[in-house]
Amino acid sequence: MAFTEFRPLDEKSLIDYIKATPSLYSKLDNKFDDLSKLGNKFDDLSVKEVGDGNLNFVYVVVNSIGSFVIKQALPYIRCIGESWPLTKERAYFEALALKEHGCLSPEHVPQVYHFDRTMSVIGMRYLEPPHIILRKGLIAGIEYPLLAEHMADYMAKTLFFTSLLYCTATEHKRHVAEFCGNVDLCKHTAQVVFSDPYKVSQYNHWTSPYLDHDAEAVREDNLLKLEVAELKSMFCERAQALIHGDLHTSSVMVTPESTQVIDPEFAFYGPIGFDVGAFLGNLIVAFFSQDGHANQVNDRSAYKEWILKTIEDTWNLFHLKFIALWDEHKNGPGEAYLSAIYNNPEVQLLVQKKYMTNLFHDTLGFGAAKMIRRIVGVAHVEDFESITDDSKRAACEHRALDFAKMILKQRKKFEGITEVVSAIGQF
Amino acid sequence: MAFTEFRPLDEKSLIDYIKATPSLYSKLDNKFDDLSKLGNKFDDLSVKEVGDGNLNFVYVVVNSIGSFVIKQALPYIRCIGESWPLTKERAYFEALALKEHGCLSPEHVPQVYHFDRTMSVIGMRYLEPPHIILRKGLIAGIEYPLLAEHMADYMAKTLFFTSLLYCTATEHKRHVAEFCGNVDLCKHTAQVVFSDPYKVSQYNHWTSPYLDHDAEAVREDNLLKLEVAELKSMFCERAQALIHGDLHTSSVMVTPESTQVIDPEFAFYGPIGFDVGAFLGNLIVAFFSQDGHANQVNDRSAYKEWILKTIEDTWNLFHLKFIALWDEHKNGPGEAYLSAIYNNPEVQLLVQKKYMTNLFHDTLGFGAAKMIRRIVGVAHVEDFESITDDSKRAACEHRALDFAKMILKQRKKFEGITEVVSAIGQF
Numbered sequence: 001m002a003f004t005e006f007r008p009l010d011e012k013s014l015i016d017y018i019k020a021t022p023s024l025y026s027k028l029d030n031k032f033d034d035l036s037k038l039g040n041k042f043d044d045l046s047v048k049e050v051g052d053g054n055l056n057f058v059y060v061v062v063n064s065i066g067s068f069v070i071k072q073a074l075p076y077i078r079c080i081g082e083s084w085p086l087t088k089e090r091a092y093f094e095a096l097a098l099k100e101h102g103c104l105s106p107e108h109v110p111q112v113y114h115f116d117r118t119m120s121v122i123g124m125r126y127l128e129p130p131h132i133i134l135r136k137g138l139i140a141g142i143e144y145p146l147l148a149e150h151m152a153d154y155m156a157k158t159l160f161f162t163s164l165l166y167c168t169a170t171e172h173k174r175h176v177a178e179f180c181g182n183v184d185l186c187k188h189t190a191q192v193v194f195s196d197p198y199k200v201s202q203y204n205h206w207t208s209p210y211l212d213h214d215a216e217a218v219r220e221d222n223l224l225k226l227e228v229a230e231l232k233s234m235f236c237e238r239a240q241a242l243i244h245g246d247l248h249t250s251s252v253m254v255t256p257e258s259t260q261v262i263d264p265e266f267a268f269y270g271p272i273g274f275d276v277g278a279f280l281g282n283l284i285v286a287f288f289s290q291d292g293h294a295n296q297v298n299d300r301s302a303y304k305e306w307i308l309k310t311i312e313d314t315w316n317l318f319h320l321k322f323i324a325l326w327d328e329h330k331n332g333p334g335e336a337y338l339s340a341i342y343n344n345p346e347v348q349l350l351v352q353k354k355y356m357t358n359l360f361h362d363t364l365g366f367g368a369a370k371m372i373r374r375i376v377g378v379a380h381v382e383d384f385e386s387i388t389d390d391s392k393r394a395a396c397e398h399r400a401l402d403f404a405k406m407i408l409k410q411r412k413k414f415e416g417i418t419e420v421v422s423a424i425g426q427f
Numbered sequence: 428m429a430f431t432e433f434r435p436l437d438e439k440s441l442i443d444y445i446k447a448t449p450s451l452y453s454k455l456d457n458k459f460d461d462l463s464k465l466g467n468k469f470d471d472l473s474v475k476e477v478g479d480g481n482l483n484f485v486y487v488v489v490n491s492i493g494s495f496v497i498k499q500a501l502p503y504i505r506c507i508g509e510s511w512p513l514t515k516e517r518a519y520f521e522a523l524a525l526k527e528h529g530c531l532s533p534e535h536v537p538q539v540y541h542f543d544r545t546m547s548v549i550g551m552r553y554l555e556p557p558h559i560i561l562r563k564g565l566i567a568g569i570e571y572p573l574l575a576e577h578m579a580d581y582m583a584k585t586l587f588f589t590s591l592l593y594c595t596a597t598e599h600k601r602h603v604a605e606f607c608g609n610v611d612l613c614k615h616t617a618q619v620v621f622s623d624p625y626k627v628s629q630y631n632h633w634t635s636p637y638l639d640h641d642a643e644a645v646r647e648d649n650l651l652k653l654e655v656a657e658l659k660s661m662f663c664e665r666a667q668a669l670i671h672g673d674l675h676t677s678s679v680m681v682t683p684e685s686t687q688v689i690d691p692e693f694a695f696y697g698p699i700g701f702d703v704g705a706f707l708g709n710l711i712v713a714f715f716s717q718d719g720h721a722n723q724v725n726d727r728s729a730y731k732e733w734i735l736k737t738i739e740d741t742w743n744l745f746h747l748k749f750i751a752l753w754d755e756h757k758n759g760p761g762e763a764y765l766s767a768i769y770n771n772p773e774v775q776l777l778v779q780k781k782y783m784t785n786l787f788h789d790t791l792g793f794g795a796a797k798m799i800r801r802i803v804g805v806a807h808v809e810d811f812e813s814i815t816d817d818s819k820r821a822a823c824e825h826r827a828l829d830f831a832k833m834i835l836k837q838r839k840k841f842e843g844i845t846e847v848v849s850a851i852g853q854f
Contacts, residue, residue: 164660169613169617169663170610170611170614173607173608173610174607174610176603176604176607177604177607177608178604180600180604180607181604184597186596190762195765195767199768200767222773222774223777225768225769225774225778226774226778229769229778230781237665237667238665239664239665240664335614335617336656336659336663337656338622338626340622340626340627341622341625341626342656346649347652347653350649350650350653351652351653354653354656
C-alpha cells in the first residue's frame with residue numbers, strides 16, 4: 001500500500017505505513033538486514049493510540065526489540081472536531097522545531113526518526129514509562145527535584161541560540177521567514193490566548209455559575225485589555241527567538257531523572273517571554289489548584305512550597321544559564337551586541353540587566369495571560385478540571401484568576417522572582 | 428542584443444535595453460503601433476546619468492513625447508565601490524515596495540512602469556523639473572507649504588495599511604516572510620545606524636579635529652549604547668509595518684505642490700517609528716545646519732521657524748491621519764484590536780493613546796540615532812557637508828549631536844511634539 005496522498009491512519013493502516021518506511025521498521029529490529037525476515041518482527045508488535053492532547057493522534061508502537069511514537073496531525077483540532085480546521089502542515093513545523101531544539105538541547109528533546117510531510121506524520125522516540133505528563137505529576141503531588149534545572153537548561157539553550165544574541169542577522173531572518181509559514185498556528189494561539197477570553201465567544205466556558213461574574217469582569221476590564229493588547233502585539237510582531245509556542249506542563253514529560261519537552265507544533269520566531277511565561281504560568285496554575293487536591297492524608301502544603309521553590313529556581317537558573325551563554329558567546333557570531341561596542345564590563349552589565357528585566361516582565365505578562373485563558377477561555381487544564389467539587393474548583397480558579405489579573409497589570413512593578421513567589425504564597 | 432544575464436548598463440547599452448522593452452519604449456511614443464517606425468523616436472532621445480545617491484545608477488530618459496527614469500542596482504555600494512558589496516537583489520524589494528506603497532499612497536509615490544529582476548532595473552516615472560531633492564531645497568532655504576501634510580499622508584497610509592491594525596495575520600506574515608529576503612539591506616542599515624558610530628570603524632569620519640572629542644564621547648557613552656541597543660533590537664526583531672527603511676530628506680522629491688517619496692530599497696517589515704523618525708530626524712538636522720547657511724542677506728531665522736513648524740505639523744498631522752484611519756477601519760480585517768474586544772470608546776481611547784505614545788518615543792529614538800550617524804558615521808549629509816567653513820560646520824554638527832544624544836536618552840520623558848520642538852529651538 002502506497003502513502004502518496006494524505007489520509008488519516010488507524011491502527012491497521014499504521015502497520016502498513018511502518019512496513020513501507022525503513023527509518024521506522026528498522027527500529028523494530030536491532031539486527032535489521034533482510035526485509036523478508038521482518039514479518040516476524042510484527043508478530044509481537046503492540047500499537048496503542050494514546051493521544052490525550054487537544055490536537056493530534058498519537059500511536060505508541062512497541063515490540064520486543066524497539067519502540068517509537070507516531071504522531072499524525074489531522075486537518076482540524078481533534079478535541080473540537082472538523083468544525084475547527086487547523087492545517088496539518090503544523091506537523092512540518094513541529095518536526096523542524098524538534099530537530100532544531102533537539103540539536104541545541106538533546107537531553108530534553110526526543111529524537112525524531114522520521115518525518116513525512118505528505119502524511120503529516122512524525123516518527124520519534126517513545127518516552128517509555130515511568131515518563132508521565134508533568135501536569136499529571138503535579139496533580140498527583142509528585143516532586144521532581146531536577147525539573148527546574150532541566151527546564152532552565154532547555155529554555156536557556158533553545159532560546160539563546162536561536163536569538164540574535166547568538167545568530168547572525170542573515171541566519172535569523174531566513175529562519176524567521178520559514179516559520180512565518182506556521183501562521184495558522186500563531187493565529188490559533190492569538191485567538192485563544194489574547195482574544196477569546198476578553199470577548200463573548202461560543203468556545204469560552206468556566207465553572208458556572210460561580211465564575212459568571214469573574215468571566216464578565218475579564219471582558220469588561222479596560223486596563224486588562226490594554227495590557228493584553230501590548231502582549232498580543234509582541235506575540236504577533238516580535239521575532240526574538242525560535243520559541244516552542246505552547247510550553248505548558250502538558251508539553252513536558254518527566255520522571256524523577258528525565259525531563260522531555262514535546263509537542264512544539266506552535267513553534268515560530270516570537271518573544272522569549274512567551275515560552276518562559278507559559279511554563280511558569282502553568283506552575284502557578286498547579287499551585288492554585290493544590291487546595292482542590294488536598295485531603296485529610298495530605299494537605300499539600302509541603303507540595304505547594306515545592307512548587308513555589310520550583311518557580312523560583314526555574315527563573316533563577318534560567319537567568320543564570322542564559323547570562324552564562326551570553327558571556328561565553330559575547331565574541332561569537334551574534335549581531336545584537338557587538339563586542340567592539342559592548343566591550344567593557346560596565347556596559348555589558350547594563351545591557352544584560354535591561355534585557356533580563358524586560359524579559360522578566362514579558363514572562364510575567366505572558367504567564368498571566370496563559371493562566372487567564374485556562375480559566376475563562378476554550379481549553380481548560382486538568383489541574384482544575386480534575387477537582388470534581390464545583391464550588392471547590394471555582395474557589396481555586398477564582399484565586400488564580402485574580403492573581404493573574406493583578407500580575408498582568410502590575411508586572412512592571414515586580415523586580416524579581418522572589419517578590420512574585422512571595423505574592424503567590426500570600427495571595 | 429539580449430539582456431538575459433545581469434550586466435551594468437551604460438548610456439549606450441541602455442538604448443538597446445529600451446528598444447528591447449515594450450513597457451519602456453511605448454512611453455516614448457504616444458501613438459505607438461509599429462515597432463518599425465520606432466527608430467524615429469530615438470532621434471531626439473536624451474539619456475542622462477543623474478544618480479547622486481550613494482548606491483545606484485540612475486538615468487533620465489526623455490524625448491519629445493515622453494520620459495521615464497531607469498534605475499539600476501549594481502552589486503556594490505556606488506559611493507564606496509566594489510570593496511563594499513551590496514546585493515543587487517535590492518532592486519527587487521525596491522520595486523515591490525514602490526508598487527505596494529504606490530497603491531496605498533499614489534499621490535506621493537512615483538509609478539513603476541517596468542521591473543527586470545535579472546538586470547536589477549526599475550523603469551519608473553521621471554519626476555520632472557521643478558522637482559528637486561528635498562534636502563537641496565532645505566539647504567537653499569525654500570519653504571514647502573504642503574510638505575508636512577503630504578508626508579503625514581504618505582506615512583499614515585503606507586504604515587497603517589501594512590500593519591496589523593489593518594491586515595490579517597495571514598497576509599502580514601506572508602509579506603513579512605517575503606521581505607525577510609531583503610536582509611542584506613537591513614544588515615547594512617543596522618551597521619551604519621546602530622553599530623559603526625559607537626565603535627572604531629574605518630568608515631567613520633567627522634569634522635576633525637573639532638569633533639574628535641565628540642566622536643570619542645559617543646563611543647564611550649554607556650547609557651547611549653544601552654538605548655541604541657534597545658532601538659537596534661526593535662529594528663531587527665519587530666515586524667510592525669512595511670517601512671520605507673531610509674526615509675531621509677534625500678528620499679523625497681518636491682515642488683511647492685508635489686511631494687514624491689523615492690528609493691525604498693531598504694524596505695522591510697520593521698518598526699513604524701524608524702520611518703517617522705528618519706524623516707523628522709533629518710528635518711532636525713536641516714534645522715541645526717541653517718546657521719551654517721546664514722549670511723548677511725538672510726539670517727535664516729524665519730526659515731528655522733518654518734522647519735520647526737514643519738516638524739510639529741508633520742507629527743501632528745501624521746497622528747491625526749493615522750488615528751482617523753484606525754477609527755475608520757476599526758471594524759475592518761485588522762487583527763490587532765478586534766472590535767468585539769475594544770468595543771467601547773474608553774478602551775479605544777486608552778489603546779490608541781498607548782500605541783501613539785510608544786510610537787512617539789520610538790520615533791524620537793530612531794530620529795536621534797539617524798542624526799548621530801550622519802555626524803560621526805560613514806555617510807554624511809549635504810546639509811552639513813555644504814558648509815565649507817570647517818569650524819562653522821563643526822559648531823552646527825556639535826549642537827545637533829548633543830541634541831540627538833539628549834533626545835535618545837531622555838525620549839520617554841517627552842510627552843508631545845511641542846515639547847520637542849521647543850527643546851530644539853532653545854538648544
